[in-house]
Amino acid sequence: YPSALRSGAVRKTTNIVCTISDDRGEEPTYASVPLSELMTPSYGVGDALSLLWFKKLLPPWASRFIELVLVTAADHGPCVSGAHNTIVAARAGKDLISSLCSGLLTIGPRFGGAVDAAAIAFKDAQERGVPPDEFVEGLKKCGRRVEGIGHRIKTAENRDKRVELLSRYAAEAFPSTHVLAYAKSVEAYTLTKASNLVLNIDGCIGALFVDMLMTADQFSPAEVDEVLELGALNGIFVVSRSIGLVGHALDQRRMKQPLYRHPWDDVLYASPERPPP
Amino acid sequence: YPSALRSGAVRKTTNIVCTISDDRGEEPTYASVPLSELMTPSYGVGDALSLLWFKKLLPPWASRFIELVLVTAADHGPCVSGAHNTIVAARAGKDLISSLCSGLLTIGPRFGGAVDAAAIAFKDAQERGVPPDEFVEGLKKCGRRVEGIGHRIKTAENRDKRVELLSRYAAEAFPSTHVLAYAKSVEAYTLTKASNLVLNIDGCIGALFVDMLMTADQFSPAEVDEVLELGALNGIFVVSRSIGLVGHALDQRRMKQPLYRHPWDDVLYASPERPPP
């Protein structure tokens, strides 16, 4: 339809096109499914999200997986960039939404935003049958890191429990988990290089999301790629972490914490020479 | 604890206090509940949210209610302020998070942000036994509108289905719905004044949230008031609508919609006289 939509005639008559929901009838619909149906016991948050983002009704194991990701990534303590900025804004007396957005705007390549990139890379390498060592060394040659691999604190001996929990769910519920298996083989190789080069939460969510999309029997191969390219997986992290960020803002308000000011002695002031006029 | 927390000694040693989650141990905890427990089948998104915001494990009917609110408020079409601004930002080629925040920043008193105010007002009037007509006329005398009442399009004959669906769930699942009943008695009165003065979605969520908090057997009266004053209920709307806003951003990207420019002929340019120098 997108091409049809944008034919001359249509373009002349309306300035906006929307394909995900409709608020005009007696009740709202998400991808043509009426809300009343979504409120029956067999549906939940994962289904609403899937309809609005993918226009699909997923099998229960897949909707549940989306919800488990929402639960798993909802918060990871007050020290990460997002929670920290939300806390600082809340302590400056700002309203809930300003505090939330101040934190959300830190999500990106180094924090929470490597999910799609990891998904795309693992999927491509797995499909082309690239051996893990070649995959890693190839990226290294281009000066690039392996997205979805590496952690500040977690190691082979002290794995990230969140990765383990999501993997365990998938092992039981998914028809197959080829891309996760590939990601784990990459981890097996990177762990021979350094013990903190574990599969991280972004990489795990990315790999499993591809496995879910490919085995849910609803997405054509082109549709899977489209979902990844649109950046939808980072969207899941964003929605999920919003829960934690709102939680942190409420927490600071509840405790009436005062204005945060970063301590002077934690800053290196390296002012330049006074410039010539 | 907040008073304890903020005793002199503690304040000296750390600059930040966090009471909602802990990322230091083997696995993250939300309000001391380990994540692995939250991933078992009896828990879901509503429980994670409730732990991070309220530090409570709610009964299943209450967690399910939170999830139904997340589903119900997830989207309401492309025309409302939030979706519109997200669409405009996405069409300007902006990334997912910028587009989301551009939309989120429109949520406020006139759009999606009347939930807490409605909850507080209905609860207070219900508890003090104020007759509905007095409640409405009292606000009118102060020049204030009834928060949670009124709709652009919906009327007595053409009710908001979302209100009906949430009410029906509560009637079946909640121990009691006194505050909703009160809100409906207010609606009965306002409908005698104008047929569009129906209980709207903000009012319905607000009233039912109070009923949930008061009958879930977990919150002291003071805790209920604290939740309302902190603005947590607007937070639910915000998290829920994030799902729809991300959906709209993905939708515009998928269709490769061009830069939006508001049509000149829809603007009244009312420039002043050239000011004197």
Add this chain to the structure above:
Amino acid sequence: YPSALRSGAVRKTTNIVCTISDDRGEEPTYASVPLSELMTPSYGVGDALSLLWFKKLLPPWASRFIELVLVTAADHGPCVSGAHNTIVAARAGKDLISSLCSGLLTIGPRFGGAVDAAAIAFKDAQERGVPPDEFVEGLKKCGRRVEGIGHRIKTAENRDKRVELLSRYAAEAFPSTHVLAYAKSVEAYTLTKASNLVLNIDGCIGALFVDMLMTADQFSPAEVDEVLELGALNGIFVVSRSIGLVGHALDQRRMKQPLYRHPWDDVLYASPERPPP
């Protein structure tokens, strides 16, 4: 015009009204003044701002005052909430605008956002001839602080140089500075209570802005009040500080600073007891 603008007829034909600028003709105009005129040597940034916000061409001493405020408030180091959040976002690899907005969203009642409130309070008390001690004690009785008074570090012996510099300019350039004089008399009183209860930069800008508006011979008394109530003075702080925030984002990018993570040992984790199911 606003009333005229919103008469029935007009409302029917356009959805948007704009009174500050016009982009339709051969060249853009700001409040009906063509841009080409604003680019002649007698005009500058202060004039553009004044036309777009107030629809006035101010006398040179007043435009220069606006520019001096823009210079004075442009930055105040990396430790304040706004700069800090911008720095954290930039170090998370976010683009310039996301980093800027993450910082801007911290500006509010406790940081940079007390200018209008201080202006309104000082103006009102000065006009009603309230003695400074009564003014301060009156606020105290209502449990309110004096907006524009107080500083974490500055004291009677170690004044805020920015306040001194702006005051000195006004003493030379303004026709009169009654409201600033009043603010200083308030400071004289509060300094008898504690030595850090100095007139701060928000209070100084607020008081002087009122003096400027009232003596520039362009604003009716009602227009002065409108400017204050609209929150325009906080707008000046916001535009000014944007310069510093962008500077901090560029600074972090230039130095390729890594992801910031707040140190664990600076956080008090005060998790609650595990809640009962």
Add this chain to the structure above:
Amino acid sequence: YPSALRSGAVRKTTNIVCTISDDRGEEPTYASVPLSELMTPSYGVGDALSLLWFKKLLPPWASRFIELVLVTAADHGPCVSGAHNTIVAARAGKDLISSLCSGLLTIGPRFGGAVDAAAIAFKDAQERGVPPDEFVEGLKKCGRRVEGIGHRIKTAENRDKRVELLSRYAAEAFPSTHVLAYAKSVEAYTLTKASNLVLNIDGCIGALFVDMLMTADQFSPAEVDEVLELGALNGIFVVSRSIGLVGHALDQRRMKQPLYRHPWDDVLYASPERPPP
């Protein structure tokens, strides 16, 4: 210094590095220049910005150029993405900063954010002596547009006055304008292809900024490239347009404009078939 700064020792002792300003002494300094000096008549907003972003004191003609850019780009009417989203947020009853950020978050590749890309491309082609036709056709072959060229409405016959005004200033004030001349030769070629392929305001600011940086006698060639790569030129557009966005927010508040809702009949609802379960 950046390398020095990031040597092991320094990194251990402080978590934050700042090189642009210092708030610790008796008065704040911007790049080691005390504020009191910046408030003397020979300095202005352009100088503060230049110190905080580039750590340079520019010659007066260059500071004035920065200020003229701030004036020129401050607003371009209510129809562009940024102003539109700010207007919608203000009409939803949101505070000044939320409204501003909702608009700022639309600035990007298609609106106001092509300045650096244009500057980099024009500079590179001019230095390598690429003939304009080759430059344009080379980009075309890669499927890329010429950044800084093209306009929805402006044409050869109806030029963008803002481009003309900035060019005229530079012709008089700059030591030389080689990059602008190159950009105009590119325009001469693109105009043979279509009459709306004029040099636009982003392209003009980009080209002239390079000319300014290269002839101001303060920047080494490597420093010029660093300024461009950091995205500083887009920063100028952002700061400048903030003035207009705040103006639009104040304008809507002043007129007490109601909640904006995009008209249903301007939307094509293209909902998909109901997805199979």
